[in-house]
Amino acid sequence: MSQYKFPQIYNFPPFFTKQPNEQTWQAQLNNWIQLILSYCKANKVWILNNKGEALSQGNIEDLEESITSLSINQDDGISKDGIFVNNKIQRRLEPQVINEIFQQMVKNNDAFYITKKDQSSVFINFYRPEDWASMILEWIESTGQNGTVLTMYEISQGDLSLNKEFHGIHPVILETALNVLVKRSRAQLLKDEDGKIAGVKIV
Amino acid sequence: MGNTTSSPKITAQDKAILQVKLQKDKLLKYQKKSTLLIKNETNQIKACLSKGDKTSAKIILKRTKYQENLLENVSNQILNLENMIQNIEFKLIEQDFLKGLQNGNEILKKLNNEMKLDQVETLMDDVNENIQIQEEIDQVLSNSIVGKDYEDEIDEELAMLEKEEFMKQGKQSEQSGQQSKDNNELIEKLPSVDKLQDIKQDEEEEKDEEPVKVKQKKTALLA
Numbered sequence: 097m098s099q100y101k102f103p104q105i106y107n108f109p110p111f112f113t114k115q116p117n118e119q120t121w122q123a124q125l126n127n128w129i130q131l132i133l134s135y136c137k138a139n140k141v142w143i144l145n146n147k148g149e150a151l152s153q154g155n156i157e158d159l160e161e162s163i164t165s166l167s168i169n170q171d172d173g174i175s176k177d178g179i180f181v182n183n184k185i186q187r188r189l190e191p192q193v194i195n196e197i198f199q200q201m202v203k204n205n206d207a208f209y210i211t212k213k214d215q216s217s218v219f220i221n222f223y224r225p226e227d228w229a230s231m232i233l234e235w236i237e238s239t240g241q242n243g244t245v246l247t248m249y250e251i252s253q254g255d256l257s258l259n260k261e262f263h264g265i266h267p268v269i270l271e272t273a274l275n276v277l278v279k280r281s282r283a284q285l286l287k288d289e290d291g292k293i294a295g296v297k298i299v
Numbered sequence: 300m301g302n303t304t305s306s307p308k309i310t311a312q313d314k315a316i317l318q319v320k321l322q323k324d325k326l327l328k329y330q331k332k333s334t335l336l337i338k339n340e341t342n343q344i345k346a347c348l349s350k351g352d353k354t355s356a357k358i359i360l361k362r363t364k365y366q367e368n369l370l371e372n373v374s375n376q377i378l379n380l381e382n383m384i385q386n387i388e389f390k391l392i393e394q395d396f397l398k399g400l401q402n403g404n405e406i407l408k409k410l411n412n413e414m415k416l417d418q419v420e421t422l423m424d425d426v427n428e429n430i431q432i433q434e435e436i437d438q439v440l441s442n443s444i445v446g447k448d449y450e451d452e453i454d455e456e457l458a459m460l461e462k463e464e465f466m467k468q469g470k471q472s473e474q475s476g477q478q479s480k481d482n483n484e485l486i487e488k489l490p491s492v493d494k495l496q497d498i499k500q501d502e503e504e505e506k507d508e509e510p511v512k513v514k515q516k517k518t519a520l521l522a
Binding site for chain 1: 307
C-alpha cells in the first residue's frame with residue numbers, strides 16, 4: 097500500500113487482543129491510536145472503516161478509482177491491507193475492539209464519525225482542524241490571496257496548492273478546517289443555491 | 300456561519316468571481332473526466348483490436364474523437380474563464396489604486412488649504428528676521444565675552460614683555476663686553492664663604508619654586 101513502516105508493536109501478537117488489565121488496555125489503546133494516526137498521515141487516509149480499510153485516500157480527485165478498487169476488497173469480506181489485520185503474524189483485531197478504539201479517537205478529537213448514525217467509518221484527523229486551518233492560512237498569506245474568493249476545489253486541487261500538505265484534502269475535512277477560520281473571523285463561507293459550501297473568502 | 304460583525308464581508312464582486320471560478324472548476328472536472336474516459340476508450344479499442352473486432356473498435360474510436368474534440372473546446376473555455384477571472388481581479392486592484400490616488404489627492408488638497416501662500420510668505424519673512432536678530436545677538440555675545448578692556452590689557456602686557464626681552468638682549472650685549480671684568484671680580488669674590496651661602500640659598504629657592512609650578516600645571520590639566 098505504501099512505504100509506511102509499521103512500528104514493532106504491530107508484529108506483537110498480543111497487540112491484537114484486548115488486554116484484560118485496565119491499565120495495559122489504556123496503553124494498548126493509545127498505541128493503536130498513535131498507529132492509526134501515523135498510518136493515515138503517511139497514506140493520507142481520510143476515511144477509515146471498522147475493517148481497517150481506507151475508504152478515501154490520497155488526492156481526492158482520484159477518489160473514484162480508489163473507491164472502486166476498495167469496494168472489490170469489501171466484497172471479498174477479507175481486506176488485503178486493512179490496518180487491523182496483520183497477515184504476517186495471522187492476527188486480526190475484533191470489530192468490537194475497533195469500535196472502542198474509534199470511540200476513544202472521537203472523544204480525543206482524533207477522528208469523527210461520518211454521520212451520527214453510521215459509526216462504522218470515521219474521518220481521521222491526522223492533523224487537527226486547527227492545524228489544517230493554520231496551514232491554509234499560512235498558504236493564503238504566503239501566496240498573497242488574502243481577500244480573494246477561493247473555491248473549495250481551488251484550495252484542494254488548485255495549481256497554487258500543489259506542493260502543500262493539504263493538496264487533495266477531503267472536502268469534509270477541509271470544511272472543518274475552514275470552520276475554525278470562520279470562528280476566528282478570518283474567513284467567510286459562501287454557499288451555492290443548494291446550501292452547500294461553494295467557496296470561501298479568507299482574510 | 301460568520302455571524303460575528305468583524306468577519307470578512309462578501310461583496311457582489313466576490314460572488315461574481317466565485318460564480319466564474321465555480322464554472323472553471325466544473326470545466327476542470329469535466330476535463331479530468333474526459334481524459335479519463337479517452338484513456339479507458341483507447342484501452343478498449345486496443346482490447347477490441349486484439350480480439351479482431353474491428354467494427355466495435357471503429358465505433359469506440361468515433362466516440363473518442365468526439366470526446367477529444369469536446370476536450371479541446373473545454374480547454375479553450377477554461378482559458379477564457381481564467382482570463383476573465385484575472386481581468387476582474389486586476390480591475391479590482393485598479394479600483395483600489397484609483398481610490399488610493401483619490402484619497403491622497405484629497406489629503407494633499409486639505410494640507411494645501413491649510414498653508415496659504417501669503418501666510419507662508421509672511422512666515423518666511425518672520426523667520427528671516429528672526430534669523431538676522433539671532434545673528435546679531437550672536438555677534439554681540441561673542442564680543443562681550445572677550446571684553447575689549449581685557450584685550451587691551453593683554454596687548455599692553457605683551458608689549459611690556461617684548462620691551463623687557465628687548466632690554467635684556469641689549470644688556471646681554473653690554474654684559475659680554477664687561478665679562479672679562481666680571482670674571483675677575485668673581486674670582487675675587489669666590490673665597491668668601493658667606494657669599495657662597497647666599498648663592499646656595501638662591502638656588503634652593505629656585506628649586507622650591509619649580510615643583511610648585513609643575514603642580515599647578517598638573518592641576519590645570521586635571522581640571
